[in-house]
Amino acid sequence: MSDATKSQSELQDDHGDSPAVRPNPTSTDLPTIALQKPEPEAGAHVSTEEKPPPLPPRPARADSLYQAPIVGPAGLRAPPSTARPRLQATATTAVSRTDIHTHSYQDGSRETYAASKQSSPPPTSWGGWSSIKRLKSQEASDSASIRSYAPTLGTAGDVDSLLVGFSGQEQTSGWNIFNAQLKETGLQHDDVFEEDMVLENFDQEFDEIDALEGEDKTEERLLARWQAKRKHFMILSSAGKPVYNRHGDDNLISGYVGIVQTIISFYEGAQDQLRGFTAGGARFVVMSQGPLYLVAISKLGESDLQLRVQLEALYMQILSTLTLPNLTHLFSHRPSTDLRRPLQGTEPLLSALADSFTRGSPPTLFSALECLRIRKAHREVINDTLLQKRCESLLYGLVVAGGRLVSVVRPRRHSLHPSDLQLIFNMLFEAEGVKAGGGENWIPLCLPSFNKNGYLYMYVSFLDVKEEKDPQQSSQASRHDEIAVLLISANKESFYDLRSMRDAVVEELEQNGSMAIIRTAIRNGRFAATDIVPGTVLHHFVYKSRANVQFVMPSYEPHFTTLLARRRLLSLYHTIHAGAHAKNAHLKVHHCISRSSISLAWITPSFELYCVAGPSASRNALAQSANKVVQWARREEERIFIIGGAVF
Amino acid sequence: MAESAAAATKPSSSVKLVLLGEAAVGKSSLVLRFVNNHFQENKEPTIGAAFLTQKCNLPHRTIKFEIWDTAGQERFASLAPMYYRNAQSALVVYDITKPTSLVKARHWVAELQRQASPGIVIALVGNKSDLSTSADGETASSTDNSKKGSSAASEDEANGGDDAPAVEAEDDGAADSDPRKVSTKEGREYAEEEGLLFFETSAKSGHNVQEVFTAIANAIPETQMKNVKGPGMAGGAQSALGAGNERVNLNGPRADSKDSCAC
Numbered sequence: 001m002s003d004a005t006k007s008q009s010e011l012q013d014d015h016g017d018s019p020a021v022r023p024n025p026t027s028t029d030l031p032t033i034a035l036q037k038p039e040p041e042a043g044a045h046v047s048t049e050e051k052p053p054p055l056p057p058r059p060a061r062a063d064s065l066y067q068a069p070i071v072g073p074a075g076l077r078a079p080p081s082t083a084r085p086r087l088q089a090t091a092t093t094a095v096s097r098t099d100i101h102t103h104s105y106q107d108g109s110r111e112t113y114a115a116s117k118q119s120s121p122p123p124t125s126w127g128g129w130s131s132i133k134r135l136k137s138q139e140a141s142d143s144a145s146i147r148s149y150a151p152t153l154g155t156a157g158d159v160d161s162l163l164v165g166f167s168g169q170e171q172t173s174g175w176n177i178f179n180a181q182l183k184e185t186g187l188q189h190d191d192v193f194e195e196d197m198v199l200e201n202f203d204q205e206f207d208e209i210d211a212l213e214g215e216d217k218t219e220e221r222l223l224a225r226w227q228a229k230r231k232h233f234m235i236l237s238s239a240g241k242p243v244y245n246r247h248g249d250d251n252l253i254s255g256y257v258g259i260v261q262t263i264i265s266f267y268e269g270a271q272d273q274l275r276g277f278t279a280g281g282a283r284f285v286v287m288s289q290g291p292l293y294l295v296a297i298s299k300l301g302e303s304d305l306q307l308r309v310q311l312e313a314l315y316m317q318i319l320s321t322l323t324l325p326n327l328t329h330l331f332s333h334r335p336s337t338d339l340r341r342p343l344q345g346t347e348p349l350l351s352a353l354a355d356s357f358t359r360g361s362p363p364t365l366f367s368a369l370e371c372l373r374i375r376k377a378h379r380e381v382i383n384d385t386l387l388q389k390r391c392e393s394l395l396y397g398l399v400v401a402g403g404r405l406v407s408v409v410r411p412r413r414h415s416l417h418p419s420d421l422q423l424i425f426n427m428l429f430e431a432e433g434v435k436a437g438g439g440e441n442w443i444p445l446c447l448p449s450f451n452k453n454g455y456l457y458m459y460v461s462f463l464d465v466k467e468e469k470d471p472q473q474s475s476q477a478s479r480h481d482e483i484a485v486l487l488i489s490a491n492k493e494s495f496y497d498l499r500s501m502r503d504a505v506v507e508e509l510e511q512n513g514s515m516a517i518i519r520t521a522i523r524n525g526r527f528a529a530t531d532i533v534p535g536t537v538l539h540h541f542v543y544k545s546r547a548n549v550q551f552v553m554p555s556y557e558p559h560f561t562t563l564l565a566r567r568r569l570l571s572l573y574h575t576i577h578a579g580a581h582a583k584n585a586h587l588k589v590h591h592c593i594s595r596s597s598i599s600l601a602w603i604t605p606s607f608e609l610y611c612v613a614g615p616s617a618s619r620n621a622l623a624q625s626a627n628k629v630v631q632w633a634r635r636e637e638e639r640i641f642i643i644g645g646a647v648f
Numbered sequence: 649m650a651e652s653a654a655a656a657t658k659p660s661s662s663v664k665l666v667l668l669g670e671a672a673v674g675k676s677s678l679v680l681r682f683v684n685n686h687f688q689e690n691k692e693p694t695i696g697a698a699f700l701t702q703k704c705n706l707p708h709r710t711i712k713f714e715i716w717d718t719a720g721q722e723r724f725a726s727l728a729p730m731y732y733r734n735a736q737s738a739l740v741v742y743d744i745t746k747p748t749s750l751v752k753a754r755h756w757v758a759e760l761q762r763q764a765s766p767g768i769v770i771a772l773v774g775n776k777s778d779l780s781t782s783a784d785g786e787t788a789s790s791t792d793n794s795k796k797g798s799s800a801a802s803e804d805e806a807n808g809g810d811d812a813p814a815v816e817a818e819d820d821g822a823a824d825s826d827p828r829k830v831s832t833k834e835g836r837e838y839a840e841e842e843g844l845l846f847f848e849t850s851a852k853s854g855h856n857v858q859e860v861f862t863a864i865a866n867a868i869p870e871t872q873m874k875n876v877k878g879p880g881m882a883g884g885a886q887s888a889l890g891a892g893n894e895r896v897n898l899n900g901p902r903a904d905s906k907d908s909c910a911c
């Protein structure tokens with residue numbers, strides 16, 4: 001007890017004194033561009049202490065066949081003369097890609113970052129491909145300087161020539177190239193999706209295990225219920241102390257925790273690191289992070305890589321509560337530390353994360369953010385408002401609507417990382433703690449990808465909070481149309497400054513009509529796939545811009561309204577995502593056919609497209625729609641993504 | 649509370665108030681009850697602190713509370729000074745079913761007495777009185793009874809009917825397993841020693857919640873209030889008025905506020 005209190009007070013001290021301002025080494029060294037571009041290079045350095053290589057210059061936009069600076073494994077960069085100067089001056093996006101996505105492969109250590117491998121196929125498969133491109137690049141170079149490169153368009157130049165022509169006038173040319181690519185390169189793969197997974201009674205997945213009537217509460221029954229869960233997360237200390245379990249209390253599952261711990265330490269003892277194994281239809285993935293073991297147990301058919309991304313997010317949440325120095329200190333001080341106490345109150349956040357993974361979370365799976373779709377000019381007004389009303393102590397300012405980003409203001413030198421934003425969004429929109437409190441909030445938190453060593457302070461104000469007569473009923477619905485203003489500072493005394501900034505911003509947004517625009521966009525919800533491609537066979541799709549680290553997708557309506565249907569969809573996305581990102585996948589296009597759907601993953605250096613159609617759709621129709629979606633996304637880029645954000 | 653029709657012309661001032669206390673004693677629930685007249689089972693822990701405002705009408709003035717509802721978790725404790733530094737009042741809350749929470753409350757009281765502004769008005773609040781199964785006047789003193797017939801309408805039903813079994817109380821109602829672990833007497837005696845206001849409340853039933861805030865509003869010397877907008881009232885006049893009240897005895901306000909509960 002006295003030991004525990006002692007470490008507590010040290011924790012507080014650290015808390016008070018820890019430097020909050022400086023970001024992680026990895027991000028300090030970032031060039032002025034906010035967005036860490038997901039070039040292979042960018043992905044390759046992540047999260048280590050080493051200095052990241054300078055960002056590649058932002059290539060110009062590939063508007064058409066002739067304009068596109070040609071890219072390939074050898075030529076991912078746009079000609080410096082055209083693109084570089086502007087790029088340095090203009091930020092792309094406020095978000096930067098982090099390591100999350102790229103962390104590891106089934107067999108690889110965490111240090112093996114995936115991005116490079118994912119996006120640069122083996123040379124063999126590229127030989128012919130890139131030579132085509134080089135050829136075209138010569139044609140293109142003449143006209144390259146004529147058309148505007150639209151400096152704000154960040155995604156552009158790394159566009160694989162797959163895309164060349166898509167945004168041109170002839171739709172068919174894109175289609176031809178697409179087809180040609182399939183034929184020429186043989187980069188196509190079919191997969192049969194095992195759909196009938198253990199999804200029966202999926203809606204009971206989130207029920208509490210001990211929420212049973214009296215006599216049913218035998219240990220046997222409880223264990224049966226525990227085993228019936230399709231997804232478990234366990235966190236334990238290296239010494240074997242439980243830190244967190246998603247399901248079941250310590251007593252109930254202590255046996256299991258013990259077994260898991262024994263297995264892990266057996267391998268540790270053998271100087272071998274256990275990464276994962278399969279048992280009883282469940283995949284176990286183990287991640288060791290400093291003094292902690294994080295274990296995911298899944299019957300949902302997710303890949304190791306995907307599960308690791310989830311474990312990583314849980315670990316980030318722990319860092320966000322404690323900071324890395326505090327965590328290390330606690331254990332170096334006393335290896336048998338019970339972390340539950342210092343983590344008190346973090347459990348709901350971990351569970352909210354865990355459950356969103358189990359339900360299926362596009363932002364996590366695709367390691368990207370979703371934005372509210374509004375006109376470019378409208379977004380600029382909001383950006384300008386944030387800039388104008390900015391107060392001295394502001395580090396980052398965000399306007400968020402129901403978990404979708406509306407606008408970002410940030411210092412030129414600092415980017416925001418999707419994994420950090422994921423923690424914030426989880427706290428605000430998935431967990432209840434902040435939202436249900438009402439009022440405004442002042443939250444110390446560590447944003448590990450920004451700086452894992454110290455705390456920042458976040459001012460949160462939800463606007464539009466309606467009078468909720470029946471919060472049980474309405475909270476679920478209303479959560480998705482809530483607008484929040486988040487203002488982050490390194491100064492813990494800046495609450496009142498940020499608060500008056502909020503007042504000024506909100507007043508201005510009301511006056512200049514932006515608030516109404518945001519509200520309308522929220523009310524309209526996501527578009528339907530058929531709005532994008534009339535009559536399309538697509539039931540759903542996800543388009544991710546790799547440069548912007550953002551994705552866009554249509555509404556889940558009408559095909560995926562239930563929890564189960566949505567999980568099925570996300571499982572399908574997991575499958576094609578895993579197929580397309582498997583270690584040796586040099587596949588650019590990955591098909592998957594099942595009894596109830598036909599789907600496609602299409603990976604290029606600049607974007608990833610995942611789409612799903614009904615089982616009767618033809619492959620051609622699917623591919624045609626995929627092309628249309630890509631064309632649309634390029635056209636609407638500045639509406640569906642935040643490119644640049646407001647920079648000061 | 650609601651008796652004033654002349655709210656518009658009454659002077660209005662703002663009062664900073666901070667809630668402190670161990671995690672899960674019900675600080676946020678008290679604020680939620682006070683501000684929204686609402687209660688939520690299984691409320692998640694506060695992260696950092698929440699800032700809320702709520703008006704409170706007194707016969708002669710309107711008080712605008714600026715409330716800091718802080719998180720009880722240890723790791724946030726180092727931020728507490730920022731919240732109480734300029735506070736004119738504090739609610740130090742414990743849970744009557746949890747003796748350790750009273751220990752923690754004592755620590756907060758001591759810290760406030762050492763570090764907060766000298767004139768700070770502190771109320772000690774024993775929350776979750778609805779969980780007490782002992783009849784009125786047994787472990788609990790007359791606290792619960794003295795308010796019968798006044799404005800707290802919901803308390804009777806809440807204590808009787810929809811009262812869900814307490815988290816820890818498995819056999820609710822058995823006389824020898826009263827979940828209450830801190831007697832009213834113990835709380836009150838400590839409060840008297842330290843010169844604190846004292847209430848037992850239930851955020852769940854609403855019992856005594858309004859009263860705590862009213863009592864605090866009454867206990868704060870007018871001179872210590874920031875004038876928000878005192879229509880037709882010069883600042884000088886107000887402080888002159890309040891001068892007699894300065895260093896007000898904490899027993900005073902309890903005597904003249906008909907709304908606040910006698911302890």
Ligand SMILES: Nc1nc2c(ncn2[C@@H]2O[C@H](COP(=O)(O)OP(=O)(O)OP(=O)(O)O)[C@@H](O)[C@H]2O)c(=O)[nH]1
Nearest residue numbers: 672673674675676677690691693694720776851852
């Ligand atoms: N029975 C009963 N339960 C209460 C009462 N007040 C709060 N609770 C419950 O106690 C738990 C904790 O309440 P909170 O209001 O979150 O406690 P808190 O002091 O704000 O906790 P932190 O924010 O973590 O410091 C919740 O489950 C509430 O529903 C009460 O008067 N009676």
Ligand SMILES: [Mg+2]
Nearest residue numbers: 675676693694
């Ligand atoms: Mg609280």
